[in-house]
Amino acid sequence: MLDLIAAMRTEGPRQALNLWWQEMVDEYDRRESAEGILFALPYLIAFVGFMLFPLLYGFYMSLYDWDALNPEQSEFIGLGNYQTLVNDPRFWEALWNTVWFVILTVPPLVILALLLALGVNRNVKGQTLLRTIFFSPYILTVAVVSLIWVELFAGEGGFIRYWLGFVMEDPPRFLIDPTWAMVSIAVATVWWSIAFNFIILLAARQNVPDRLYEAAKLDGASSYRMMRDITIPQMRNPLIFVVIITFVGSFQVFGQPYIMTDGGPRFSTHTIVMYLYTTGFAGRDFGYAAAIGYVLFLILITVSVVNYYVLSENE
Structure with a gap:
């Protein structure tokens, strides 16, 4: 003062x-x-x-031939692990298996979640019950979900194969057939994890102002036009978020193939994270496993950035 x-x-x-x-x-x-x-x-x-x-x-x-018991004795090899990785057919096979899993899971996890959110948002009877049913699988752990679907897909006496026996002579042996093993894991994953996307998109849909739809109805807009011109644009940011986290989660899949097939049959469900795990903890090659992890990290960053700019290019 x-x-x-x-x-x-x-x-x-x-x-x-x-x-x-x-x-x-x-x-x-x-x-x-x-x-x-x-x-x-x-x-x-x-x-x-x-x-x-x-x-x-x-x-x-x-950057080292890492010795986990005596780190100070680890040998510096520079980019040697990355050079080995480029010439490693097992790594490329694991990467392709992971990409195939992403292709099988990302579209249904996004599209079906969006359709469920839009459907439940309507004034239908039993909304609360439907939301509970759709979300309930997500509270289960990956181990429980995997064991449930192992029983359903069991080669002899499995529930799904039993009922398929009424419509086909020789139903597929889902978890021991290389053609069907990854598809089976994808089905289990979609059933389990679609709930998270469903909740996010349902909340996003409920935040769209009703006055926009009322104005569109007065102009004679069809349901398709309202979805294309109102719903999707208003939900753009949550959709971008859901797509990116779904890509990232699918690229990091580990628990389901590890429990349901142990990476088999014939390496057909051995994902890149499983390969990192077996290389590091079974093969004790921690330096090479770290190189695999960094390559996966760069892949995830690239996929996330590409998804963001592709989905938000109109803004």
């Missing part, structure tokens, strides 16, 4: 008040910044400890 009075004598009342106000604003900004950093500090510590450090350390490991 004394500084303000002194400034009023030397600078004039108006200039002094402006200077005093600016000092108060600067002090508030500094205090708010300090409080913001303090509140964010727990997350920053967790991010550095569990995300950033492992990310950088994994890349460091990928």
Whole structure:
């Protein structure tokens, strides 16, 4: 206050008040910044400890023939692990298996979830029951889901194969046939994980203002036109989010093939994350496994960026 009075004598009342106000604003900004950093500090510590450090350390490991028991004796080989990876047919087969799984799961996980969300959003009887039914599989763990579908797809006496026996002479042996094994895993995955996308898209649909549909009906717009010109554009951002996380989740599939087929038959369901796991923990080649993980990381970044720019190109 004394500084303000002194400034009023030397600078004039108006200039002094402006200077005093600016000092108060600067002090508030500094205090708010300090409080913001303090509140964010727990997350920053967790991010550095569990995300950033492992990310950088994994890349460091990928440059060595890593000795897990004696890390200090690990031999530096530069990009040797990456050169081995490029010439590794098993890696490319695992990558193709993963891409095939992505092709089988991403479209139904997005399209069916959108259709379910739009259907349940209508004024139909039993909305709450339908939402509960659609979401209930998602509360199960991957182990439980995989074991359920192992029983359903069982080669002898399985529920699905039993009923298919009434319409075909020799139903497929789903989990032991290389042609059907990945398809079976994809079916189990869609049944299990569609609920998450369904909830996200249902919430997005409920946030679309009803007045837009009322105006469109007054103009004589059909249901198809309203979906194309109102529903989809209004749900664009949630749809982009759902597509990206579905791609990322499908590329990281591990539990279902590990439990249902153990990567077989004949390596047909051995995904890239399974190959990373078997290389690192069964083969004890942690440097090579880290290189596989980094390649997968780059693939996921590329897929996410491409999806984002393709789906949001009109904005």
